[in-house]
Amino acid sequence: MIPVEFEYAAPDSLEEAIDALVQGGEDAKLLAGGHSLLPLMKLRLAAPTMLVDLRRVPGLRGVERADGTLRIGAMTRHADLEDEPELGLISHAAGLIADRQVRHRGTIGGSLAHGDPASDLPAVLLACEGSVGVEGSDGTREIPAAELFQDYLTTAVGEGEVMTEVRLPALTDYGFGYRKFTRRAEDWAMVGVCALVKADNGTCEDARVGLTHMSSVPLRATAVEEALRGSALDADSIARAAEAAAEGTGPPGDLNATPEYKRHLARVLTRRALEEAAGLTAA
Amino acid sequence: MSSAEESRTPGTGWVGQAIRRKEDPPLITGQGNYVDDITLPGMLHTAIVRSPEAHATIASIDVTAARDHPSVVEVFTGDDLAREFEQGLAMVWSPPGVEIKTPLNLPLARGEVKHVGQAVAVVVGTDRYATVDAAEDVIVEYDPKPAVVDPEKALEDGSPLVWEDFGTNRTHQWGVAGGDAEAALREAEVTVERRIVNHRTAGAPIEPRSSIADPHGDGLTLYSSTQIPHIARFVLAGMLGMAEDRIRVVAPDVGGGFGSKLQVYGEEALMLALARRLGRPVKWTETRSEHMTTTHHGRDQINYVTLGADREGKVTALKARHVCDLGAYQLLLTPFIPELGFPVMGGCYEIPNIQLEFEGVFTNKFATDAVRGAGRPEATHWIEVMIDQLAAELDLDPAEIRRRNFIPKESFPYETPLGIVYDSGDYHGSLEKLLENFDMDGFRREQAEGRERGVYRGVGLSTYVEVCGLAPSRAVGPQGVGLQSAFWESAVVRVHPRGSATVYTGASPHGQGHDTGFAQIAADRLGIDPANIEVLHGDTDQGPMGWGTYGSRSLAVGGEAVGRAAVKVQEKAKRICAALLEAAPEDIELSDGKFQVRGSPDKAMTMAEIAGAAHIPPQELPTDIEPGLEETDFYDPENFVFPFGAHACVVEVDVETGKVEIVRWVAVDDCGPAINPMLIDGQIHGGVTHGIGQALYEQIVYDDEGQLVTGSFVDYALPTAAEVPMFETDRTETPSPVNRLGVKGVGEAGTIAASPAVVNAVTDALKPLGVTYMNMPLTPMRVWQAIEEARGRDGGGPARTEQGRSLDEHGRGAAGSGPTSPGEGGAA
């Protein structure tokens, strides 16, 4: 439970943070809430030689709304999002992360940059078709959700880059649901499913389904979405569409679940999340 | 004086009150003093290099790089320290006529490693962080050997051997019988047979282990997070070849043990040896990963149980064979723990024919030993599950089958066919009270309505009797089942000249509340407010030898000793009082906190006045009264005590996902007259939570190669507040005739009661789906698989609903997400 020795810096500006990161090279890491990185370091599964703490960098925390887009600072804590239920799905999902203590430390930027397939927010970003803004010594760029998650603990955020904000379309005309399956309340998702549906007179105009922990990266359940678009938004068609939830997934087996059980859970949870999103059941 | 009477009459009525725990204010304001809080001048730190292999020969150990670290003082291997130890770690069971294979167990491995995490070398340095870094630079080359993990495979011919010299993985066989179970089974109208797996768990206290050895002159002080300071001194003195008076063991505040600190560990011996060798204080504090790997585990038995009965459900025979996975080494009580359950293996039931067999098995895993309940949760689990299985077979109500088999109240003291005498009990009484509090009829209606809506709820009963109050030495010691130990307890009660008191107990609490409960017992006998009574424990230099805290023994043995010592003080106080008030000692009574002359309440003295006179006599006292006011008591009871009770658990199962939620818990427990009902509730809450943990969440899993998969709290799932319901507790009070207080014990009762209630409830909930039996832990996947199978579909896993081996009972597969644990090697 003792990490390898490392240097620590807490710069006051984004430029300095990027400088420190670039100077530190491949062994430098950003530190946000520390709730994914520090446990890995204490178990000596990660051994960065330099930590660049973002806590003093101004302007990275908080939510702005502009032109139907939510712009969420990368250092915004899960608890901040949880406390603004009007943000919809992201707030709801953030409120289901671990426990309140963890939510007070963990950040949306850390969660998305870390690329843990069991994390809750990546699938939300994917289903919302959001993006993240990153800044490095070569300037800024935007990474769409579909390109961000590359593999287990691997994202498209470059070594010398800082994620500064998360952009989410507000999707205020969508109903949403998030179903997270855990053994204990505070656990990581064995499987999680977020659903967004837009209805027009009882017909499904659009459906988005994001899957957590069904692969080494978050996935969209495209077969479900396609089955549902244009059909009636009722229990039957939802149930039928949800049967396709595990198509194209490759969930890793683990201590608590075989791949087969996870696929089964994905189908059940997809149905439930869609029912919730369609207003057929309560959360 | 008869038992219960005495506890209710004298003094000021502190006994029975739910006063708040005296120990809490310092603990919850950060004023506690745990071993890791202690820093001694010149103290060195250690990091232990541990084996990443489950079974291997050590080809070489290169410590040169580690030794070169600037703050490293020395690095030792097993060979370097071999001469420090005259003996290996102790295993204290030698049952008459049975040989138990017991390999030499040294603090650091020599030549071979037999389980993941086995200590191979120790780095000693001036800085904790640096020792951990240096430990990574100790280069150990291993030649791996095949490991054996499954205890039943370990018994098969051709299995790899954990210990080649023994020629077998079977450690021992032991058995006990009464009546003729075989014959009774042949004649039985119905028989039910199950294979019940009671999987491996961890103690998992909040405070991990920690030890500091401090040399001074030719002696050593060991500060250690232990439940048994006196036993530790006794054992360690033998290992180190020192006289006991040269070793002092101190257990300061101990943050929980749950049996896992009822042990003398290699690290304790190692710290002493290092301190003696280096002449400086040396400290080691366990990491959580080390705790999961190398602090003893519990349970891990496979129980083959057969019940025979007539068609009315009256049980006529019980036969059980237990395959007990002991791990690679024998620790203090390792082979004895399964057998410790034998006195209650017939449960609360009148079963005339009982036959029990035990087989211990070596595997390449860490040792099992006592974890809360130690043998009795396993025993209770299978008998309570089997009674329900029998009820299902006969289509009988689970409450009714229990009523038909309970030992009737009039039969106590009741001698079982195994020769055990249950002291007192009223099993019908606690069950009926439970059913009333619970409202079984109401529940059954609700259950039927729910099922129509697709809501699957079930209720599970558990009516337990446990054997506790370890003692009596006669039964458990060398002349009895053969533990090379005794189990009496000591107490000293000292009243100071100004009237406050100090109580010393040989028991060694680590969260139970002795400071409060024992003060209440003394208060009533001394006429002193418990706030003015300090309870001391956990220091071998403070008072006489004692035997520590485990086996729900503290109150029934240690508390009784305190009561007896306090009564001796009270008698002396009465004589002093009588002399000063010119009355006869028989006429002095303790009432309203005063010693007064019967019939003339104005002639009275407080204990403070009497204590003053005892130390500084204002006038000449009779010559047969010695000065001072202090008495000692050594108490060894005549029998065990047998707490009992009835619990009901309601679960709701999400039959689509298999997830089980506990929605209600109702308990009626009987541990004799309550000393402090709040302490009892606390023990029941924690105990039940522990049992729920085993039933639904917790499991130590090794993979087929002997790697520990559940090396952290991410994978080893302890229940949290969110997983447990509000507990509805109630009590009956059936005094024990064994001790004057009439008390039994309650530290393990909840755990012993809980797991079968959960399993029975889940089985009840799933009855309409055709699920009849499942092994713990009832994880969502296992429940889902059972449902799928009952529906005739393949749940994909080898989980079987009947007597089946299940997928993860001995563990397969890798850990889930989040920071996964290394679970092996290193000193992380």
Ligand SMILES: Cc1cc2nc3c(=O)[nH]c(=O)nc-3n(C[C@H](O)[C@H](O)[C@H](O)COP(=O)(O)OP(=O)(O)OC[C@H]3O[C@@H](n4cnc5c(N)ncnc54)[C@H](O)[C@@H]3O)c2cc1C
């Ligand atoms: C007990 C526990 C339970 C948890 N349960 C859940 C759960 O159920 N669901 C869930 O989703 N999460 C869970 N988490 C994780 C938690 O949400 C983490 O906080 C989160 O995943 C990482 O955020 P962080 O701010 O702590 O990041 P850190 O741990 O500080 O960083 C994580 C990684 O991201 C990088 N990073 C951080 N910020 C940036 C940035 N702005 N730009 C680029 N790279 C960056 C870091 O360098 C590091 O590699 C749990 C954590 C704990 C300790």
